[in-house]
Amino acid sequence: MKLLAVTACPAGIAHTYMAAEKLERTAKQLGIEIKVETQGSIGAENVLTPDEIAAADGIILATDKGIDKERFVGKPVLECSVADAIKKPQELILAFKEGNVPVYPPVSAGNKEEKTEFSPRQPRSQHPVYRSLMNGVSYMIPFVVIGGLLIALALGIGGEPTAKGLMVPENSFWYPLLKVGEASFLFMVPILSGFIAYNIADRPGLAPGLIGGYIAANGSFYGSEAGAGFIGGIIAGFTAGYLAKWIKSLKVPKMLQPIMPILVIPIVSSVLVSLLFIYVLGAPIADLMTGLTDFLKSMQGSSKILLAMILGAMIAFDMGGPVNKVAFMFGAAMIGEGQTFIMGALAAAICTPPLGMGLATLLSRQKYEKEEREAGKAALAMGLVGITEGAIPFAAADPLRVIPSIMVGSITASVIAMASQVTDSVPHGGPIVAVFQAVGNVPMFFAAIAVGTLVTAILVNLLKKPVS
Amino acid sequence: MVLSDLLTEDLIIPDLKGSTRDEVMEELVDRLQRAGALRNREEYVKALYEREEQGTTGIGFGIAIPHGKSAGVIEPRVAFGRKPEGIDWNSMDGEKAKLIFMIAVPEEQAGNEHLKILQALSRKLMDDSFRDSLLHAKTKDEIVSLIQTM
Numbered sequence: 001m002k003l004l005a006v007t008a009c010p011a012g013i014a015h016t017y018m019a020a021e022k023l024e025r026t027a028k029q030l031g032i033e034i035k036v037e038t039q040g041s042i043g044a045e046n047v048l049t050p051d052e053i054a055a056a057d058g059i060i061l062a063t064d065k066g067i068d069k070e071r072f073v074g075k076p077v078l079e080c081s082v083a084d085a086i087k088k089p090q091e092l093i094l095a096f097k098e099g100n101v102p103v104y105p106p107v108s109a110g111n112k113e114e115k116t117e118f119s120p121r122q123p124r125s126q127h128p129v130y131r132s133l134m135n136g137v138s139y140m141i142p143f144v145v146i147g148g149l150l151i152a153l154a155l156g157i158g159g160e161p162t163a164k165g166l167m168v169p170e171n172s173f174w175y176p177l178l179k180v181g182e183a184s185f186l187f188m189v190p191i192l193s194g195f196i197a198y199n200i201a202d203r204p205g206l207a208p209g210l211i212g213g214y215i216a217a218n219g220s221f222y223g224s225e226a227g228a229g230f231i232g233g234i235i236a237g238f239t240a241g242y243l244a245k246w247i248k249s250l251k252v253p254k255m256l257q258p259i260m261p262i263l264v265i266p267i268v269s270s271v272l273v274s275l276l277f278i279y280v281l282g283a284p285i286a287d288l289m290t291g292l293t294d295f296l297k298s299m300q301g302s303s304k305i306l307l308a309m310i311l312g313a314m315i316a317f318d319m320g321g322p323v324n325k326v327a328f329m330f331g332a333a334m335i336g337e338g339q340t341f342i343m344g345a346l347a348a349a350i351c352t353p354p355l356g357m358g359l360a361t362l363l364s365r366q367k368y369e370k371e372e373r374e375a376g377k378a379a380l381a382m383g384l385v386g387i388t389e390g391a392i393p394f395a396a397a398d399p400l401r402v403i404p405s406i407m408v409g410s411i412t413a414s415v416i417a418m419a420s421q422v423t424d425s426v427p428h429g430g431p432i433v434a435v436f437q438a439v440g441n442v443p444m445f446f447a448a449i450a451v452g453t454l455v456t457a458i459l460v461n462l463l464k465k466p467v468s
Numbered sequence: 469m470v471l472s473d474l475l476t477e478d479l480i481i482p483d484l485k486g487s488t489r490d491e492v493m494e495e496l497v498d499r500l501q502r503a504g505a506l507r508n509r510e511e512y513v514k515a516l517y518e519r520e521e522q523g524t525t526g527i528g529f530g531i532a533i534p535h536g537k538s539a540g541v542i543e544p545r546v547a548f549g550r551k552p553e554g555i556d557w558n559s560m561d562g563e564k565a566k567l568i569f570m571i572a573v574p575e576e577q578a579g580n581e582h583l584k585i586l587q588a589l590s591r592k593l594m595d596d597s598f599r600d601s602l603l604h605a606k607t608k609d610e611i612v613s614l615i616q617t618m
Contacts (some may be wrong), residue, residue: 013592014527015585021594042583086594103543370522 002398003027003096004048005036006062008067009082012040019062019085027088034093039067058096059104060085066135069104070203070261077104105248124468128200136196136237137397141371143188144393145378150181152385161426161436165332185389189217189230192396193237197371200241201248201269204261208244208269212236215277219322222282225289225329229321229393234399235281236273244269278425285322292326304341304418311342312349312414316406317394319353319388325467332427344422344439347386348448349410350429355383355449356388356409358463363457367464372397383453386430398464405460413452470590471618474546475569478503480611481549484568489557493534496547496570503545505572511540512572526559530603531593533586535571545572546585548611550603567593567602592618 005023009015020036024212027034027425037048053059058076061069062085069077078092078101085092095101095265158174159166168178193213197205213219216232228235247265256264294316297309314327331346361368361376375393395402423440426433431449439445479499483617491502497506497513506512515536519525526532532555547570554564569589598614605611 013586014533017587017590018527018594023592025594038587040583040587042587366521 001057001097002033002055003035003058003060003093004052004056005034005085006039006048006063007036007082007085008039008063008065012042013381015064016040019082022086022089023060023062023093030090030093032093032097039063045353058101060092062092066131066199068202069416071274073261074257075104076101084151121218132196132199132238132241133234133397135199136192136194136234137393138369139195139370140188140396141375141393143184143191144389145375146180147184147188148382148387148390149378150177150184152181152381152387154178154181155387155428156432159432159436161428161433161438162322163335163427165427166432166436186217188389188392189227189233190214192230193233193240196234196237197241197244200238201244201265204248204265205241205244205269207266208240209237211270212240212273212277215274216302219282219285221274222278222286224282224286224322226285226322226325228277228281228285229318229324230396231318231321231399232277232281232285234396236277239276240269240273245273285323289322289326292323293330296330298325305415307342308345308414308418309411311346312411313407315346315349315388315414316353316391317403317407319392324388328427335425340423340425340440341418341421343424343427344441344445345414345418347424347429347433347439348413348417348422348445348452350386350388350459351383351431351449352409352413352452352456353383353388353395353406354379355393355453356406357391357394357460360457360460361405363463364464366466367461369397369467384430385432386428388429394460402460402466403465406462408459409452409456412455413448416448416451417445420448422448471546471585471592472508474544474585474618475548476503477608479545479547480608480615481547482605482608482611484549484555486551487553487555489532489555490553492549492555492568494536494550496534496568498536499547500545500570500572503547505542506539506540507542507544508540509585512536514538514586515540516570518605524560525588526565527558528558528559528561528563528595529599529601530554530563530565530566531569532557532559532565533569533571533589535573535586537573537575538578539575541572541574543574544585546570547572548615552603567599588618 007016007019020038023034023036038045059072061077061079062082065083072432078095080092154168154174154177155166158168158172168174190210194210195207197209213233213236216236217227219225219227229410244265247268252260311327314323317323331343334342358376358380361373365373367421379390391406421441422445424433424438426438433439434442434445481495484492484495486495493516500506501509515538516534519536525534549568551566554566557565559565569587601614604615
C-alpha cells in the first residue's frame, strides 16, 4: 500500500513538519510507504507529482488552512486537522487499510458535506465564512496598499485643487503614478471576491469569483452610476464560491467528469453570478442611488445636524460603494450652488474610517492579524489624503463590528464639522484639503477629524476580540 | 548546516534556574550573548517578544521554541535549556514546557535558514525517545552527543 499526505498549518513553522514527521514514522512502523508534502512558510516541499497521486492508494490531508484539493479528485481522501495527524497518525493510516475512506469529492445526497470522524475541530474564529472572508481580504490587502499609497502620494505631492476635485495634471511626473494606483484599485474588489470563492470551491471558484467581483464593482453592467463596492464584491464572492461548490457536488456521468473543473463549473458559475448581478441586484442598486439622491435633496432646509448625521453614516457605510458615492456627489453638487458647508462635513467624515482603523491597530495590536496591522499603517497615510478605501480590508474582514464603528466615527466628525461651520470648496476629503487652503474654519476641521478618528478607534477596539 | 554547529556546548543549560517564561528567556539570552552571538541584546529580545506576541512558541509536547530574527544578532545560534518541572508557556496543548530551544537569526539572513533549523528541530522532536533522552540525559556531554545525532 502506498499513501500520500499533505500537511499545512497556518504559521507553517513547526506543526506542519511535526505532523509530517509523525505520519512518516508511523507509516514506517506499520510497513506502509508514504510520501508527505509539507506546505510551510518556506513553501511547498517534497511536492507530490501527478504520477505519484495517480499511483497512490489514498491521500491524507492534515491541514488547518485552505489548500488546493483539485489534484486529488477521484482518489480516496481523508481530511483532518494537523493536530489529528500529530496525535493519532495510526488511526488515520489504518482507515485506508480498512478501506473506509470516501473518494474525493464526497458525493452526498444533500448540500451537506460528508464529514469523516476526523473532521477538524473548528474554533469559533475559524468559522468557514470567516475563513473565506479572511482569505479574500489577505489577497486584497496588497492591492489596497499599493493603490492607496500611490494615489495618496500622487495627490499629496502633485495634486491641484479644481472644481472637479483634486486633480493631477496630465503632464506631471505624478500622473503615471496616479494611474498605476488607480489600476491597482481596479483589482481590489475582483481579487477580494475571487479569493473568497477560491477558498470555498478551490480552483474552479477563482475565475467565477474574479469575474463576478469585476461586474459587481462596475455599475455600467447594470446601468448604475456606481458599482456595488466591496459589499457587492463579498456577495459576488460567496455566490460564485457556493455556486461552483454546488455544481461540483452534482453527480455527472463519468464521461463528463474530466471537463467539469476546467469547463463546466467555471463557465456555468461565472454566467450565473454575472446574470444575478446584472438582472437581480443591479437594478435595485441603481434605484437605491436615485432614491438616496432624492432623499438628500429633500433633506435640504431641514435640520443641518440631522443631514450631517446621515451624510457621515453614508460615507462610511460602503466606502466607495453606491451609498458613499451618492453622499459624495451630493456634496460636490452643492459646492456648485455655493453651499460649501456640506462638503466641509463630508471632508471630515471621509478620512476618519482609515485614520480610525489605523489608530485602532496601533492601540490594540493583539486584535488584528499581522497583515491587518500592516494595512493599518497604510490606512493612516490614505486617511491623510482622504482615501476612505483604506479601511476596506478591515470592513471586509469583520463587517459587523467594523462598519458600525466607522459609521459612528464619521457621523461624529461630520456633525462636529457641520455644527462649527466648516466649509470645503474642493470636492475631496481628508486633512489634505486644508493644506490646499480649500477649508474654512481649519481648527474645527481638524478637531472634527481628531474626535471622529478617536471615536472610531475606541469603538472598534471595544467591539473586537483578540485574534486567536 | 547541522544543528550541532549552532548549538554548541556553551549554549546548553541542563538545569534552568528561572521558573517563569521571562526568567528563562533572560537566562538563554545571557548564554547567547556570552557566546558572542549578539550585537545588540535589546533588539534581539524585542524580536523574541514580538514573536511570542503573535502566538506562543510553546508547540506542545513539553517543548518551546522561542525564536527571533533581528539585526541585533551576528550569526545564527541556538541555545538550549531544560526545566524538568516545566514552565508555563501558554502552550497549545496546555502542557508546560520542559525543553526550551531559543533560536537567534540575523536580520540579513532573511531567507530560510532559521526556518530550516526550526523545521529540522520540529521533526526531530516528534521522536518520543529523543525527547525523553534529552530530558533525562545526566550530563552535558550526553546532551551534546544527542544533539550531534540530529
